[in-house]
Amino acid sequence: MAGSLNKVTLIGNLGRDPEIRSTQSGGEIANITIATSESWKDKNTGERNERTEWHRVVVFNEGLVRVVKNYLRKGSKVYIEGQLQTRKWTDQTNIERYTTEIVLQNFSGQLIMLDGRSGGSEGGVGDESAYQAPAPSAAPSPFASSPSAPSFGGKMIDDDIPF
DSSP, X not given: XXXXXXXXXXXXXXXXXXXXXXXXXXXXXXXXXXXXXXXXXXXXXXXXXXXXXXXXXXXXXXXXXXXXXXXXXXTOEEEEEEEEEEEEEEOTTSOEEEEEEEEEOTTSOEEEESSOXXXXXXXXXXXGGEEEOOOSOOOOOTTSOOTTSOOOTTOOOOOSOOO
């Protein structure tokens, strides 16, 4: 395949308090569950329906784990960007299982707190409320729009020379 993209973007609410685990090397990993919902009105009955999807998120990024640990609780609204990964594991009865998760690795991923709550206390959370992992390259994106580029309001411009 010439190119591919594995990127997941979610806005939702934590379904339970974060689970923080320690690794053998002394680092920490955060597991969170995010609920996203969609609602619609049934055309035939006029009844309002809602469907909720639950997403498992694993955070390996040290800075993001710190934000999750210190500021996120059940019900917190967050924006996340990560990668979709499926892993295989064996349960207690020796049956192989598969789990698909959104993963925020050490040098990728983004987590933004959207509701401004900080662990149940009043006030803001400083610069950690919107922490983004450092980019592996500081080169500007060739697809980024230039702020100095003129805006023509989406109208077609006749670029033929008038002479």
